[in-house]
Amino acid sequence: MPRSHFPRVPPALRLAAGPLPPAPLGAMLGLLVRHLAREHPGILRRMGPHAGRSFLIDPTDLPFLLLLRPATGALSAHRRTWPPAHDARLAGPLAAFLAMLHGTEDGDALFFSRDLTIEGDTEAVLALRNALDDAEIDLTEELATVSGPLAAPLRRTLALAERITGLALHRAEPTGDYT
């Protein structure tokens, strides 16, 4: 029987995130998604018609759900009590999503091990996963880019958060270079 090796979001952080109002949180996340779409046009190109689908992302150790609409650059936060309509749903610990985004974990392996659950439009989920994998996103650097003069303290804060929580907040650099 597989056992997840992913760290969970610390309870204190989960409690602190609980009262966050979904609308302002969604507005901030939307800024990040639109920045990613501008900086990585290959994501929407690779997704093709699947970019118009809606993806409910369920980080199971956070108090809210996220609804991603790549074509319109929208990422909104929602209370668990009111899940929005969607075409596909992906559920798993936040650490698994971040590890997949940063190239340290394979999406199929996460599915085989049941760390990640998929329901709905499987083809659209594959398109999203493949497009994001090719984009080689570094969340810390993307956030730093949109933070202007706060970039340096933000990098330090996220590096500290990464050490404390075990969550992958930046892209893994290739190792074992034979070239």
Added chain:
Amino acid sequence: MMELVCPAGTPAALRAAVTAGAHAVYCGFADETNARNFPGLNFSREEMAGGVAFAHARGARVLVAINTFPRAGGEPLWHRAVADAEAAGADAVILADLGLLAHAAEHHPGLRRHLSVQAAAANPDAINLYTEAFGVRRVVLPRVLSVEEIAAINREIDVETEVFVFGGLCVMAEGRCSLSSYATGRSPNMNGVCSPASHVAYAEEGPELAARLGGFTIHRTPKHAPAPYPTLCKGCFTSGAETGHIFEDPVSLDATRLIPALARAGVAALKIEGRQRSRAYVAQVVRSFRAAVEAQEAGRPLPEGALARLTEGQATTTGAYAKTWR
């Protein structure tokens, strides 16, 4: 040293493969000319040229898979793919269709031709025909042969052989299997997709995860058990009083420990399956197998692999290479 031929579904995966030690990378264009025509995957013409330049700068080769069977009336798409692979600087094309092999031999004589596993050439007579008629320089052998059979083939042919050593395990006569077509109307042979995601549905039903393909339930997996992808050849079926995996269990190939035997059998290249997998998978598997072929070359014991976690069913098999069939 045996050549390590590694998969790349995206430019990022190609860079990961080369950086991790691939001697060669195989990849395809983003259309139905290659047998991994999955959403979000594969290369534009510009990306292919960029990938070839990246690989060549680091001493690695790029092989372009154009290994589906052209539709009648649709041949120009496949012909363009061969011409564009050559223009991008590809080191070889991997072909399966007789007509496309003839076209490539006639119009692109300087472009090295490999025979795809999709051609299912599994005996010396077939391989020698492809060699003599179309100048094929390497044959990718089907995953249905034992090591002894591979050795017997190599004694009677004059071209290189390449065998799969890791990843998804196709147990059928490749290029001729119609199971995916039966369930979905789409096949790896004509459309480049086996068990396409567009026809796959997962549903949590009580304590089980049901996996369906084209409406057929292929698996019911208990909670927390490893989840397989719903391909018909690895499905769990009830026949009479028995329920089980009729053709093959949902496991993946890992022939690491057979590398010395494959070398003795005269195999020139080892292939890793997985163009549909992420750059994380590519990097980990390539690094592990590069260490294994280095050890084989130096006569050292092979390093212990730790790749089962990446595989379907979280379990591996040596497949037909050392198989006792049911």
